[in-house]
Amino acid sequence: MAGLEKGNHTLITEFLLVGFETLPELQITLxxxxxxxxxxxxxxxxxxxxTVWMDHHLHTPMYFFLSNLSFLETGYVSTIIxxxxxxxxxxxxxxxxxxxxxxxxxxxxxxxxxxMVPFVLTITSxxxxxxxxxxxxxxxxxxxxxxTCSAHLIVVxxxxxxxxxxxxxxxxxxxxxxxxxxSLLYTVVTPMFNPIVYxxxxxxxxxxxxxxxxxxxxxxxx
Numbered sequence: 001m002a003g004l005e006k007g008n009h010t011l012i013t014e015f016l017l018v019g020f021e022t023l024p025e026l027q028i029t030l031x032x033x034x035x036x037x038x039x040x041x042x043x044x045x046x047x048x049x050x051t052v053w054m055d056h057h058l059h060t061p062m063y064f065f066l067s068n069l070s071f072l073e074t075g076y077v078s079t080i081i082x083x084x085x086x087x088x089x090x091x092x093x094x095x096x097x098x099x100x101x102x103x104x105x106x107x108x109x110x111x112x113x114x115x116m117v118p119f120v121l122t123i124t125s126x127x128x129x130x131x132x133x134x135x136x137x138x139x140x141x142x143x144x145x146x147x148t149c150s151a152h153l154i155v156v157x158x159x160x161x162x163x164x165x166x167x168x169x170x171x172x173x174x175x176x177x178x179x180x181x182x183s184l185l186y187t188v189v190t191p192m193f194n195p196i197v198y199x200x201x202x203x204x205x206x207x208x209x210x211x212x213x214x215x216x217x218x219x220x221x222x
Contacts, residue, residue: 027088030088031085031088034081034084034085034188035085037081037188037189037192038077038081038082038085040192041073041074041077041081041188041191041192042074042077042078044070044192044195044196045070045071045073045074045191045194045195046070046074047195047209048066048067048070048195048199048205049067049070049071049074050212051205051208051209051212052064052066052067052205052208053067054208054212054215055208055211055212057204057207057208058204058205058208063199063205066198066199069194069198070194070195070199073191073194073195076191077187077188077191077192080187080188081188084188108167108168111163111167111168112168115160115163115164115167115168116164116168118160119160119163119164122156122160123156126149126152126153126156129149130146130149133145133146133149151197152197152198154197155190155193155194155197155198158185158186158189158190158193159185159186159190161185162182162183162185162186162190163186165182166179166182166183166186
């Protein structure tokens, strides 16, 4: 009777991380793709850090911030992608026989606060940027500014959009494969685009990169 009163409970002492094991035919392809993305991300971000460090013309607060962002992105992807390459694991299965409603509610509130507040502030700042761009008298100046701003908005929207869909949107109908795709967007893809969008498209950075290459290899012309 004592055993019956306690009910039927299963003690969970471990969990499994499941990634792309359901796609064995794509294991090699995924490994190669993620490895190339990792190399491109690290190379792009470190190139920006070295360019800012070597060229005194870029020793300004804006480029100091961008170089720190690139340094952090390098550490970020170096934490995630090598582990991904080792196990190809990106999703966490729900533990069976466990009531997760309290955990899910807490996670939802935390995710909403952490993701939505910065997203709203970021979008608000871009609204002010766009309003400022519209006051630029030169058509060419407006076109150039909109080109830069739109590229930034694409990366920001991709990053926050994936976060919101993953952690804020209701997860009842989302499959594991769906979550895997969106988790890759903000953990793997976005860090690769950041140095390109925020810095390497910038003419000052391009000029500094040419000067740096010219110093290292005087015979090289870009």
